[in-house]
Amino acid sequence: MSSLPKDQTYMQPTHKLLAIPGPIEVTDEVLRAVAQPPVSHVSPQFVGVFRDCLNMTRQVVDTRTGQPFIIAGSGTLGWDQVASNLVEPGESVLVLHTGYFGDGFKDCLRTYGAQVDELRGELGVPVNLHAIEKALKTKKYKAITVTHVDTSTGVLSNVKAIAHIVRQVSPETLVVLDGVCSVASEEIRMDAWGIDVVLTASQKGLGAPPGLSILIASQRAIKTFETRVAPVPSYYSNWKKWLPIMRAYGNNTPAYFGTPPVNLIQAYHASLTQITTSSPSLQERFRIHQQVSQRVKAIASQLGLKQVPKDSANAANGMTALYLPDGIAASDIVPRLAAKGVVIAGGLLGDIKNKYIRIGHMGTSAVNAERGDIETITNCLQESLEEAKAERDARLSSAKVSVVTEV
CATH class of the missing domain: 3.90.1150.10 (Aspartate Aminotransferase, domain 1)
Known part of the structure; x- marks a missing residue:
């Protein structure tokens, strides 16, 4: 549980109301958590907070077995994690495009050597489900990426229906959900819908300040990573570095690769506690x-x-x-x-x-x-x-x- 003193109160100073699609307004409890003195990232106090964050992150996307990664960085780092750890150079990926962020994911994948095909929805319209099914029947794809909510257009994609099509037509294809602008504000059922990766960030529906790249990988995605042939073409986003860290913290044991942003994780913990244990449910x-x-x-x-x-x-x-x-x-x-x-x-x-x-x-x-x-x-x-x-x-x-x- 959080170690923050319960007898302290914090009232935010007067400020302009932040009503953009992220970062968003945060609660007093979250802002107070950021303002606490930093603690050691290997202290029992912090290890327990990190462990709780991993568990509550699973709750938010409704998975029992998914492996969360909580790493210092923006949501964009999630693209790098997917492109470098799950897709080997030359493998094909199908990107569903509903706005600006589909372009970004496509560019990231190509940077790491993926062969990218794209299905574009008309402006203001999700990608046609029949077109997705046809594409999956035509070619073998290592992964398909879906921007759940493209922040540039406000278009919401039907992830449940897309994942169902993938599982029916091309079950070996990994379903990767860009949920930066949807996690905690849109329903996501990772296990039930058959989603392999949910990537997001702390500053939108999750209600914490910017600075955390948050990704949850299914066990199928983890196995895909562990059996890859080519070396991971990244250092900072390499799961060989981060997976042991996340597993250690999940087992209430400190570990080190890069220093976690302890105050941001304290803030994330405060927000997750409100989301998962407080009213409303x-x-x-x-x-x-x-x-x-x-x-x-x-x-x-x-x-x-x-x-x-x-x-x-x-x-x-x-x-x-x-x-x-x-x-x-x-x-x-x-x-x-x-x-x-x-x-x-x-x-x-x-x-x-x-x-x-x-x-x-x-x-x-x-x-x-x-x-x-x-x-x-x-x-x-x-x-x-x-x-x-x-x-x-x-x-x-x-x-x-x-x-x-x-x-």
């Missing part, structure tokens, strides 16, 4: 995220904003991506909300980057209604839109008057 958290998502999207619709995902059934529950009205750009809206104390994100896709905005509503902002974060976000969004529309209309009116005067 984990299953209830998923339901609340759905309810909050529907509410945000319904308000956006009332304001005349259209979602980037073309079907609400394929829209993420932890974030919302919204097209802006004609004549209004992300650069018109984002600063307005920031001036009101709410930080949202602009677009990420090059062709439409300034035409849409992205709002995060996951973790404590969604689950703890008493904070009032969702009301603050939607109210400020409405005010900012009204201001931007008025400015746009005045600009257009002025342009018309100018034209008439010139005539």
